[in-house]
Amino acid sequence: MTETASFKVFCLECYKNTHGMKGRDAFNLFKQYGVLDYIGSFYKVLHGYGHQCIVQDIDEFIATRR
DSSP states (O other), X not given: OOXXXXXXXXXXXXXXXXXXXXXXXXXXXXXXXTHHHHHHHTHHXXXXXXXXXXXXXXXXXXXXXX
């Protein structure tokens, strides 16, 4: 598994745990809004964030696409 792929899984796990979601639901949300592509594109920036900042950033990303 690449570093980027591992980080995407980490972000998904942080997100689902913070929001009390099932893994499948969080994954479907990420897929619906292109979050995994976003994480891949901004890996170098996001990788330096703490998990709370990552979740907040993902929430903002999703909110702008709703």
